[in-house]
Amino acid sequence: MDLLKDYLFTLIVFLIPIMYSIQPLLLPKISTVKTSNSKDILRRKKIVLYRQIKELEMEYDIGNLDKEDFINRRSELKTEVSEIITELKKK
């Protein structure tokens, strides 16, 4: 009985992870991966950019940024965001 338990244990604990690892090799070849959810990536980028704009405004308000720098950088970021929004609208 103990021997059976040991064998079962060995099977489950040791063989299964190895089988799980090898399994993908038995599938047909996948050469391209859906460059996953590019929509998600764009959305994430948009959020990051919004955050950066907000932070820029804050830095300017507390005096860590001079006006010229602030205006330039903000327009840069805003351009990026509008580009992303256009892309997202297409999808």
Place this chain on the structure above:
Amino acid sequence: MTPIAGSVALNLAFGCSILSIITLFFYNRTADHRLFLTGQRLGLAVSFFVFIATFVLSYQLLISNFDIDYVARYTSFETPTIYKISALWAGQSGSLLFWLFILSIFNTITIIQNQSKHHTLMPWVIITMSVTQGFFLILTNFITNPFEPTQTDFIVENGNGLNPLLQNVTMAIHPPMLYLGYVGFTVPFAFAFSALVNKDTGVLWIRSIRRWTLVTWLFLSIGIILGGWWAYQELGWGGYWAWDPVENASFMPWLTATAFLHSIIIQEKKDMLRIWNMVLIILTFSLCIFGTFLTRSGVMSSVHSFTESSLGPVFLIFVFIILICSFGLMYFRIEDLRSPRKIESVTSRESGFLFNNLIFVVICFAVFWGTLFPVISEAITGNKISVGPPFFNQINIPIGLALLALTGIGPLLAWKGTSNQKLIQKFTFPTLLFLLSAVAFTFFKMTGYVVISFSLCVFVFAAIFSEFLKGIQARTSKFGESTLLAFYKMIHKNRSRYGGYIVHLGIVLMFIGFTGHAFDKEKEFGIKVGEFEKVANYNFQLTRMFEEERPNHYAWISDLRVTDNNGNFITNLRPEKRVYFHRNPDVNKRQPHSELDIFSTLNKDIYSIFSSVSNDNNTAFIKIMVNPLVKWVWIGGYLLAFGTVIALWPRKD
């Protein structure tokens, strides 16, 4: 579950780590996605097998299976359960398995978290982590195996047991905390290395690991502070930091990691300091491995070192491989690492960060130099010379104070450059306070570094305060919020920044605590019941001395009544001298232990140790230390942790 399962698990883990590396290598060449999946799953399998091995060892410890050498060495039937568990990291082979265990947890989290993102970076991230796991698997499989059976020709009835000195909660938590820190830097390093390989050293890898780095940094910080706190509370020499090689081993990666944490802010915002960031993370990871090496091998004479074994050279080889591969790869990727932008002015925030990096690295070098001084001096002069705390303090205090100053100056600087007008506007208030404090402290008869340190603390405090104030003012004028609401919202919307400022405040408090060290006073004396002794501005009277037999030890207790110069009662101290296993017939197995008593206030700690009793039991030998401001170190530590938690608090996007 036999112990063999543990050994086999370790073997399989090692095999899988090699297979994982090979598979991912081929994936990079063929772009066959199946190979990526297999490589990724093999990476997870390595972790899985390590988990099995760890659970097996933990189980053997819990059931006290003394057929295993490790169990017999570090536990006995009587060891309380919690310490049977903590015995997992008490010894060399167990602690290496524990390192692997934590790395495997982080490995699993990293792989699962990134399942759908970062396809380009992940293969090499997994390869790097597998190589690191592989290294520790080589150690635990072939050099120091925790499942080694007991080598005796009799049946081991009961184990050696864990020394009672180690049976306290802090000692149980301190190693895991530190390990969480040491091991954690494997992940940012893996991403950095992958970024180098993939010629993608821009913002992507930084964004992937920023939070992870902060969490790891927090663990390392807590681990270091806990170690100091434990030394202070338990070991009885009245200090919390001795510049011991093993202490230094944890401090060095902390220094480069802190620089890294700051420096990646610049890369995220301005895409500068790419090379610095690479260098810093490589150094941090290497120092973590090196630190593990210093702690585990007998290379440096330290109160922490274990038996010398063949571990030492293997660790060193691994560190060299890391350094050579990483810096070598950096050399070949130097074009990719050149930042498009340049630092334009000395009085810019960017410049502040640059000097911040520089000073941290320099302190790290100074500590490294002092720690390895015996090795260096022997190589040069033939004499092995060790250096003690006075050496480290003399070198590091001025540099540390420069860093403290920078903590105040940095946040006041503007991006790209600060105009003269702005400089005056921002710096006048803190600088004035600095000068006034310096005068005030000198007036109170303080001198030299103490005056500078306290005055700088005031300076930094003023600088941080003014930053908070400006933030609140910006919100109240823009949004019409009340001060309190503005304060809350400001922090809420800028958790990294203000969390960081709170951490800086914590550091200021710690510096206040460190500076108190300059005023430490101590005295050792013999005293009879009824007699008085004066130390610093306090009077100590031994009111009673008695003995007590307790379940697992024998105690001599002294009651000390403490009063100040005016006769006002301050406190009663009750230091004890204990002997554990006092009934053991073998005198050498009896374990003496001083249970010290500390009276702690914000102002000072009064620290008492009962050293010994005279043979006629009439005279107690007591050591008293009056340590000002120590409590501020621990308060600062709490604030540091609190600030970090705020910075880490997740946003609900």
Place this chain on the structure above:
Amino acid sequence: MNNKIYSLVTGVVVVILFWIGWVSLNPADKKAMAQFISVKDLIDENISKRTKLGGLVKNGSIEISEANQLDCIFILKEGENELAVNYNKTRPDLFKDGAEVIVTGEYLNGVFYADELQTKCASRYEGDLRNESNYNLEEIDT
């Protein structure tokens, strides 16, 4: 990085390296440095400057002064070589016969006057597991 910053950085690095070198050669506190040396070499060469020795406490050699219990003398044993050591501060808990110690101080007229005494950390539990008598036979439960 503009030239001004570059030269400032270089300047800082040079100053600090110089500072480290300076302190290494002229430490302000005499307790900053001690030379690791073997007992044999210490006695042979009669070195009087600050040194650091390691060894075991010879069994039965610990003598504590009657008048001042803080003052003690013991024999430090390193291999075959022995040396009398005097230490007059609070002794660490692990200090006893056979303990591994590191002492730092000065050697004068055949006696080593130590002002620092360290014992090895308790996390390494001594005891040869092959010897049955090393097992706790009489531990009392809490």
